[in-house]
Amino acid sequence: MQFDLPSMKPMDRYELLLGTVVPRPIAIVTTLNSDGVLNAAPYSLFNVVGHDPPVIMIAVLPHPEGRLKDTADNIFVTKEFVVNLVPEALAEAMNITCIDAPPGRNELQLAKLETAPSIAVKPPRIAESPVAFECRLLTSLSFGPHQAIVFGEVANAYVADRYVLDAERALVDTPKLELFGAMHAARWYSKTSDRFEMVRPNWARWVKDGKVDENERSA
Template sequence: MNIDLSTLAPTQIYHLMTQTIVPRPIAWVLTESGELNYNLAPFSYFTPVSSNPPLMMFSVGKKPTGEIKDTTRNALETGKMVVHIASVDLAELVTQTAATLDHGESEVSANDIELVEFEGFELPRIKACPIAFGCSLFEVKELGETPQSLIFAQIDTIYIDDSVLGDRTDRVVVDAMSVNPLSRLGGSEYAVLEKTFSVARPK
């Protein structure tokens, strides 16, 4: 089957892309909507883009009303965010935080999500997540007819739970199976890691 995207509506293209670009990591992004009021939302159009500077990017659409989403608004206003890597056992919570709430309503409070101090960073982090990136806003690019907001976040600090670290002493190694990261597929489907393997790269 060959599919000409010029014949499809944007919603159909989205449906195809999310089913074929798989699996995708999920950025579970916490931002501040006001003093001690936190917004939390998942995004699976998400990837690292650079190591120098250390940048990651996630793509944020619009609310059904056409307004920018709170994550974009908060990032622009405060310049700070925490990007979490959620484990499989948090799938229900991650999904619940995808709901569209009015600006100022907190997904953290609505779902009783426990936050803890993120040492060395302005915002807290989700206690249950094994990995968290404390980030500063680097740039926001708007593209497409909607348009979509591409948020480039510069990583300032990384939290890694000791339980997911390997036993090497010469460098930090993260055990992916211990992280057990939640991966996004199409529709309402997620995936889990069942095993890892290595293939030597050519010299």
């Protein structure tokens, strides 16, 4: 079946796109508003988009009330945000932080999560989060009303000591982080404990092993 995206209802496009592009990493993004009030919310449309410089992007979709979500609002005002990664043990707490609480209610308190000071930016990190990236707004894009894709340069990264295998080489015990991913229908998730290993192919090795004839030309 083919889907003609432009003629579809926005929510149907949402189901199709977010029901197929899975699993997505999940972050709880912490920001401060202009009065210094803390905000926290989960985002799965986020990823690393560069390492030199180190850049992370977050796609903030329109708020159902037809306004920018607080996370984007705060980032545009303060130019700073912290991306806190979420292990399985914090799944329920993460879910609570997306509650549509009235303004002024601290989602982290509702989720019983603590904060710890950041090093390079003002918004704090989540103390229970094993990895936190402190970001400064680099640039943003917008493809429609009340939405924004923000790009932040990572100024400092926190990784809890127990997950660091080799500090000099910045090697982290990724499986031990027990991170999980967002799946379909805005309520399904997947664990990252079911893994398999695959080494990337190398042309010279393939020639040596006789898997390809280096003189043959593709049709």
